[in-house]
Amino acid sequence: MSSVSEYFSGLFGGIKSLLTGMRVTWGELWTKKITEQYPENRATLVIPDRFRGELVMPHDDNNEHACTACGICQMNCPNGTIQVISKTIETEEGKKKKILDRYIYDLGLCTFCNLCVITCPSDAIVFANTFENAIYTRSKLVEQLNHEGSKLREKKKEPKPVVSQPVAKAEAAVHGDNSKPEGTPQTPVEPIPAQDIKEDSGIHPEQNYPKDVTTKTVPPSKTEADIDPKKDKE
Ligand code: SF4
Numbered sequence: 677m678s679s680v681s682e683y684f685s686g687l688f689g690g691i692k693s694l695l696t697g698m699r700v701t702w703g704e705l706w707t708k709k710i711t712e713q714y715p716e717n718r719a720t721l722v723i724p725d726r727f728r729g730e731l732v733m734p735h736d737d738n739n740e741h742a743c744t745a746c747g748i749c750q751m752n753c754p755n756g757t758i759q760v761i762s763k764t765i766e767t768e769e770g771k772k773k774k775i776l777d778r779y780i781y782d783l784g785l786c787t788f789c790n791l792c793v794i795t796c797p798s799d800a801i802v803f804a805n806t807f808e809n810a811i812y813t814r815s816k817l818v819e820q821l822n823h824e825g826s827k828l829r830e831k832k833k834e835p836k837p838v839v840s841q842p843v844a845k846a847e848a849a850v851h852g853d854n855s856k857p858e859g860t861p862q863t864p865v866e867p868i869p870a871q872d873i874k875e876d877s878g879i880h881p882e883q884n885y886p887k888d889v890t891t892k893t894v895p896p897s898k899t900e901a902d903i904d905p906k907k908d909k910e
């Protein structure tokens with residue numbers, strides 16, 4: 677009797693399991709497909725910008741890059757993927773300067789950890805989202821990232837900030853007019869009208885001296901009692 681009940685419970689269990697599987701299959705049959713038909717869809721394929729395909733060194737239209745050959749990326753690379761080869765040149769002023777000669781990157785060793793990009797102080801390297809890097813020879817995975825004849829992009833010198841007139845007047849009021857040669861009698865500076873003073877000029881609107889002029893408090897000199905407590909008792 678027990679064998680007959682076991683037979684039927686097993687039979688119904690199998691049918692239930694089959695129906696569960698069929699329900700999942702039927703549901704998946706009608707969901708939207710996400711499979712990419714690569715390489716047939718190469719023309720329309722969208723690769724996310726943040727995908728790390730290979731390391732590159734961007735150059736501008738003047739064939740200039742931002743790498744100073746400091747070697748920080750090479751030091752931070754955990755598996756020796758980067759080789760920064762520098763050379764020393766003499767500038768027009770006669771100073772010696774280290775510049776980048778060759779920046780060698782071995783794509784075959786790279787783990788795409790991004791440490792080199794994060795630690796570069798000049799933002800000279802980035803990851804490109806190219807991905808079709810498969811080739812038959814490993815040696816072809818070793819690349820020079822700086823272009824032939826490229827050079828370091830010179831930083832533009834920022835002009836000195838122009839001191840606004842109220843501040844210049846205030847400085848003259850506090851320190852005297854230093855623009856005149858030594859020995860020239862100082863002419864008294866007229867107080868600046870409050871309406872002429874801008875909020876961010878650093879000058880108190882009711883007084884013609886800067887807000888941040890501080891005065892030092894000179895500590896009182898020590899008495900003999902401070903130096904020798906016994907004398908105080910006597
Ligand atoms: S890529 Fe950046 S970290 Fe590497 S050598 Fe050039 S400036 Fe230095």
Ligand code: SF4
Pocket residue numbers: 731752753754755756757758785786787788789790791792793
């Ligand atoms: S991504 Fe990582 S492994 Fe690749 S070169 Fe940069 S630091 Fe080295």
